[in-house]
Amino acid sequence: MQQFAARHPVLLALFSGTPVGLIVLLASWRTINTIGDFFFVLATCVAVYFAFGLTAYGERVRQQRLQRLGIWHPPEK
Structure with missing residues (x-):
């Protein structure tokens, strides 16, 4: 999972952020009265x-630094 996160940070943000965003939207659905509330x-x-x-x-940067120092080598597929 750490290698996937390092290789695809945008996909990870979308896949993990969407459920959290939906929870926030559903939790605040009744309190949205104005466009400002929606933008919040x-x-x-x-x-x-x-x-x-x-x-x-940051995980990508950490893995690159560990590879550069020779401390960690990614596993073979």
Whole structure:
């Protein structure tokens, strides 16, 4: 899973952020009264996507650093 996260940070952000975004949307559905409330929920979902994507990108950087230092070698497929 760590290699998938490192190789595909955008896909990981979409696959893991979408359920969280849907939960946030469903939890706040009754409190959305204005367009500003909707944009707040949308901004929360985008923040979740960025958090997952940046974490996956950090995993990529960590794996590249460990490979460069010779500490870790990716397993063969």
